[in-house]
Amino acid sequence: xxxxxxxxxxIDQYLATRDPALREEIILRSIPLVHFVLGRxxxxxxxxxxYDDLVSxxxxxxxxxxxxxxxxxxxxxxTYATLKIRSKVLDYLRSIDWMPRTARQRVRSVQxxxxxxxxxxQRLPTEDELAExxxxxxxxxxxxxxxxxxxxxxxxxTMDTGEDQATSLYERTTDExxxxxxxxxxxxxxxxxxxEAIQALPEKERLVLSLYxxxxxxxxxxxxxxSVTESRVCQIHGxxxxxxxxxxxxxxxxxxxxxxTPPAAPPKERRRGPRLPANSYR
Numbered sequence: 001x002x003x004x005x006x007x008x009x010x011i012d013q014y015l016a017t018r019d020p021a022l023r024e025e026i027i028l029r030s031i032p033l034v035h036f037v038l039g040r041x042x043x044x045x046x047x048x049x050x051y052d053d054l055v056s057x058x059x060x061x062x063x064x065x066x067x068x069x070x071x072x073x074x075x076x077x078x079t080y081a082t083l084k085i086r087s088k089v090l091d092y093l094r095s096i097d098w099m100p101r102t103a104r105q106r107v108r109s110v111q112x113x114x115x116x117x118x119x120x121x122q123r124l125p126t127e128d129e130l131a132e133x134x135x136x137x138x139x140x141x142x143x144x145x146x147x148x149x150x151x152x153x154x155x156x157x158t159m160d161t162g163e164d165q166a167t168s169l170y171e172r173t174t175d176e177x178x179x180x181x182x183x184x185x186x187x188x189x190x191x192x193x194x195x196e197a198i199q200a201l202p203e204k205e206r207l208v209l210s211l212y213x214x215x216x217x218x219x220x221x222x223x224x225x226x227s228v229t230e231s232r233v234c235q236i237h238g239x240x241x242x243x244x245x246x247x248x249x250x251x252x253x254x255x256x257x258x259x260x261t262p263p264a265a266p267p268k269e270r271r272r273g274p275r276l277p278a279n280s281y282r
Contacts, residue, residue, distance in 0.1 A: 011077055015069075026066055027059075030081060034058035037085045039218035042149060042234050054089055061088030103147045109134060110144040111242050118246040124200070127239070142235045149219075149238030197247040205240035212237060 007029065014022035038044070038054055045051045065081035113134050117125040131138040198206060204226075211217045211225065219233040226233065 011069075011071075015071065023066060026077075027063060030062055030066070030078070031059070033078060033081055034062055034085055036218070037082055038089065039220060040212075040216070041086070041089065042219050042230075042237075043089075044220065044230070054092065057088045057092040058085045061085035064088070099147065103144075106140070106144045107148045110141055111148070111245065114242050115246045115249055118243075118249075124202075124243050124246065145235040145238035145242070146231055147238070148242060149234040193248065194244070197244050200247060201240055201243055205236055205243065208233060208236045209240050 010022060010026060010029075013019070014026060034055055035058075037058060038051070043051065043054055061084040062081050065077065065084035068084075069077050069080055071077075110130060113130055114125060117129065117133060121129075125133070127138055127141055130136075131141045134141065198209065201209070207226070208222060211222045212219075217225075219230045219237070223230045223233045
């Protein structure tokens with residue numbers, strides 16, 4: 001608590017004076033945040049010089065956050081800096097097209113197969129079923145999950161809902177700071193479907209999503225909790241997000257009930273809406 005208070009006072013002093021020395025001290029104290037964000041993206045120091053390049057991009061995002069930070073918006077500097085760092089790193093990865101085309105095609109093939117099999121089976125396919133359907137070795141399917149989980153596929157990635165414009169799972173959740181009364185009903189319904197989709201996932205996938213998005217742990221930290229490798233956590237996360245997209249896509253494509261059809265019973269109220277509850281895996 002004392003450290004947090006000292007950091008808050010340091011930020012207040014800098015905002016009041018714009019002293020370059022205070023600015024530099026804030027940046028130096030915040031460098032661990034860059035490594036934390038990279039860890040959350042599944043990037044670690046094993047990438048060698050590539051990791052150093054990503055750290056540099058993250059530092060640029062951190063510096064930009066400190067320069068532009070305005071507490072009037074009610075956001076903590078660490079929160080704002082996290083978004084800026086992540087954005088800068090993702091922009092850089094997209095600019096260098098870091099994932100080979102064959103890997104991208106493999107990820108897309110697995111994702112499309114998962115959507116198709118979800119429709120056919122009316123449940124999520126297993127890894128073995130996906131491998132058989134695609135005529136791939138299971139280790140290749142798992143590699144696709146791992147590739148997808150490293151930045152390319154996340155809750156921010158677009159999903160095909162059968163509509164003219166693609167959207168993301170993130171965009172389909174309610175923004176509590178910018179309510180739109182005309183969309184309240186639609187947002188609530190989408191949030192309910194997302195929660196139900198999460199509950200339909202296998203226990204381990206729900207646990208990984210909870211630890212990653214709710215507890216904000218890195219892949220490495222989750223691996224230590226589950227006693228599995230970091231790469232396996234990447235695979236589980238990638239499969240979970242692909243599964244959510246398949247379930248949500250299927251839900252969106254279902255036709256509306258015909259006139260005179262009794263409405264379905266309302267769902268039980270969820271405490272946190274679309275946000276992943278800490279006990280969602282229990």
